[in-house]
Amino acid sequence: AQTVTQSQPEMSVQEAETVTLSCTYDTSENNYYLFWYKQPPSRQMILVIRQEAYKQQNATENRFSVNFQKAAKSFSLKISDSQLGDTAMYFCAFISPGSGNQFYFGTGTSLTVIP
Amino acid sequence: GAGVSQSPRYKVAKRGQDVALRCDPISGHVSLFWYQQALGQGPEFLTYFQNEAQLDKSGLPSDRFFAERPEGSVSTLKIQRTQQEDSAVYLCASSLSGYYNEQFFGPGTRLTVL
Numbered sequence: 001a002q003t004v005t006q007s008q009p010e011m012s013v014q015e016a017e018t019v020t021l022s023c024t025y026d027t028s029e030n031n032y033y034l035f036w037y038k039q040p041p042s043r044q045m046i047l048v049i050r051q052e053a054y055k056q057q058n059a060t061e062n063r064f065s066v067n068f069q070k071a072a073k074s075f076s077l078k079i080s081d082s083q084l085g086d087t088a089m090y091f092c093a094f095i096s097p098g099s100g101n102q103f104y105f106g107t108g109t110s111l112t113v114i115p
Numbered sequence: 116g117a118g119v120s121q122s123p124r125y126k127v128a129k130r131g132q133d134v135a136l137r138c139d140p141i142s143g144h145v146s147l148f149w150y151q152q153a154l155g156q157g158p159e160f161l162t163y164f165q166n167e168a169q170l171d172k173s174g175l176p177s178d179r180f181f182a183e184r185p186e187g188s189v190s191t192l193k194i195q196r197t198q199q200e201d202s203a204v205y206l207c208a209s210s211l212s213g214y215y216n217e218q219f220f221g222p223g224t225r226l227t228v229l
Contacts, residue, residue: 004157033215044118045158045206045220052215091157095215102148102171103218105157 002027004094006106013082014114020067021077021109023092032096034068034075035103040088048090051075082113117141119221121207127227128197136192136224140209147190148218149182150206158206164190165212197228 003026013019025034036048051059051068058066063083067076079086092106120139128134140147145166150158151174160174166187175182179198184190194201204225208218 035217037220044222047217050217093157102160102163102174103150103158105159107155107157 002094002099002104004092004104004106006092006109008109010110012112012114015082015084017082018078018080019082021090023075023106025073025075025094029096029098032094035093036077037091037093038088039091084113084115087111087113119207119209119219121221121224123224124222125225127229129229130198131196133195134197134226136205138190138207138221140188141219144209145212146210147184148208149192152204152206199228202226202228
């Protein structure tokens, strides 16, 4: 079975600063995808960034980047130049062919950006 | 274009009542997923459709839960004889075919069972 662990239930960051959210996962699969989803208060979950396990290069999307350490099974999200609109719950998710088509989500990290 | 929509957004049911939750996926999306999100938790997988075929229902917590997608578009999640532990947000997501594609989520239906 796949498990995803987010060890930081809550975090805060000053506006314009950088913050890193951690995620670890456990799997015996070699081919899989990792995702970070953002769930703003009372709004829909949206994709932030995606990483294919077979790619060594870390994914980057504007102010969002990941540090993917396959051997350590770690997938952290770095948010640079934090903005008030980044305040949300952030979920790390795992999916693989071996796990069917279902996402395995972590328990989430609540991020607050302080003005 | 329109995203994934769900209705109702909020539902209050008395214990023992049946409820039906609707999901309208993005047009053309082959895959449809249902998740249950308890308060303070991440979403947990319930079931998955590829077109009208329910390919995985391993996450349904009991035989009181039933999902269908008869024409390969709109889906309904039905919960019979609701219990208090069924209280949660039920999320629907759709995607293009393939496990690696981004799943687009709806706003969810918050179910409260009294």
